[in-house]
Structure formats: C-alpha cells, structure tokens
Amino acid sequence: SAVISQKPSRDICQRGTSLTIQCQVDSQVTMMFWYRQQPGQSLTLIATANQGSEATYESGFVIDKFPISRPNLTFSTLTVSNMSPEDSSIYLCSVEDREGNSYNEQFFGPGTRLTVL
Amino acid sequence: QKEVEQNSGPLSVPEGAIASLNCTYSDRVSQSFFWYRQYSGKSPELIMSIYSNGDKEDGRFTAQLNKASQYVSLLIRDSQPSDSATYLCAVGDYKLSFGAGTTVTVRA
Numbered sequence: 001s002a003v004i005s006q007k008p009s010r011d012i013c014q015r016g017t018s019l020t021i022q023c024q025v026d027s028q029v030t031m032m033f034w035y036r037q038q039p040g041q042s043l044t045l046i047a048t049a050n051q052g053s054e055a056t057y058e059s060g061f062v063i064d065k066f067p068i069s070r071p072n073l074t075f076s077t078l079t080v081s082n083m084s085p086e087d088s089s090i091y092l093c094s095v096e097d098r099e100g101n102s103y104n105e106q107f108f109g110p111g112t113r114l115t116v117l
Numbered sequence: 118q119k120e121v122e123q124n125s126g127p128l129s130v131p132e133g134a135i136a137s138l139n140c141t142y143s144d145r146v147s148q149s150f151f152w153y154r155q156y157s158g159k160s161p162e163l164i165m166s167i168y169s170n171g172d173k174e175d176g177r178f179t180a181q182l183n184k185a186s187q188y189v190s191l192l193i194r195d196s197q198p199s200d201s202a203t204y205l206c207a208v209g210d211y212k213l214s215f216g217a218g219t220t221v222t223v224r225a
C-alpha cells in the first residue's frame with residue numbers, strides 16, 4: 001500500500017490563528033480524504049480532495065473553515081482556519097489504494113495532533 | 118453520513134480466547150465494509166475488507182457480512198496481548214462512515 005506522511009505531526013496553536021497540514025503520498029493516487037478524530041471519538045470525514053477539482057465537503061464542514069488544496073496526485077493540504085479550542089483534534093489524511101480484487105480501501109497517514117489554546 | 122453502530126465496549130478477553138466484535142449499518146446501498154485497528158496514539162490500520170455475504174478469513178481474523186441484516190462482524194481467534202486496541206468498523210464506497218469503535222483488552 002501507499003506510504004503516507006503528514007506534517008506537522010503535532011502542534012499547539014493559539015485561538016484565532018490558522019494551521020496548514022500537509023499530506024504527501026509516495027505514489028500517485030486519485031482520491032485523497034481528510035478526516036477529523038476528536039478526543040475519545042471516532043473518525044469523521046471532512047472532505048474529499050480530487051486533483052483538478054474543488055474539494056467536496058461533508059455536512060457540517062465548510063470551505064472557509066477548512067480550505068483544501070490538491071495541486072497534484074501525490075500531495076494535499078488542509079488548513080484549519082481561525083482556530084478555536086473546539087478544533088483540537090487529530091487530523092488524518094487517507095488515500096484510496098486499489099490492488100487486485102480490493103477496492104475502496106483507504107489507508108491513513110500518521111495524523112496531525114492539534115491542540116488549540 | 119451513514120450510521121454505523123458497534124457493540125459497546127470495552128471488551129476484555131483472556132489470552133487465547135476469541136474476541137467477537139459486531140457492527141450494524143443503516144445504508145443498504147454500500148457494498149464495501151472494513152475493519153480497522155487503532156492502537157492508542159496511532160492512526161487506524163486496515164486489517165480486513167469484505168464485499169460479499171459470508172465469511173472472509175485472514176490469519177487469526179475472520180470477517181462476516183450479512184447484507185440482508187445490515188450486519189458485519191469481526192472474530193479474532195487466539196487473541197494475543199498485541200491485539201489490545203480499538204477496532205473500528207467502516208462502511209462506504211469511497212466515502213467511509215466509521216463506528217465509534219470497540220476497545221479490546223486481551224488479558225495475559
């Protein structure tokens with residue numbers, strides 16, 4: 001499966017500021033996804049990022065708060081804008097990697113642990 | 118997003134026993150079902166995918182899918198302390214919905 005890296009691995013930020021999270025994949029992938037995992041919770045899909053088109057956001061998430069870029073088939077960024085303590089979460093990118101008879105399988109990066117003070 | 122519910126934990130099993138995890142989902146259209154394992158402080162790791170009714174075995178793991186009942190399960194045979202983790206059920210055809218997870222502790 002693809003090797004996925006994220007930067008930064010963790011950060012502590014002040015409220016009102018913004019943080020951009022990078023996701024790098026070692027192979028070209030069509031679909032990349034951004035998830036949030038709030039403390040003690042499961043994963044929630046924020047948006048789907050496809051190269052060459054606008055990201056598609058899930059209910060409850062908006063582009064002004066979570067702008068996403070997807071400049072090529074190996075890279076994406078998620079920005080958490082105008083942060084508040086409620087944005088403290090782990091942010092994860094994932095990619096769909098198709099091999100053999102498997103499909104729709106997603107593999108996750110190591111995550112970015114964000115704390116907003 | 119689709120609703121995905123897992124049996125509440127935590128689940129504690131002795132080493133060598135079978136751990137049984139259950140998951141129900143609301144969306145009848147989905148054709149893809151997954152189990153992820155997440156160790157504390159780590160990201161989810163895919164351990165099983167299943168697409169058709171019946172059983173799928175991979176080592177000590179067996180996934181079972183029943184689309185009519187909208188039910189998917191995971192059995193962990195010969196449980197080991199290294200299996201202690203949170204197991205997440207995920208459903209969806211490219212956009213995944215996750216259950217809340219079941220925390221499994223294997224007692225040595």
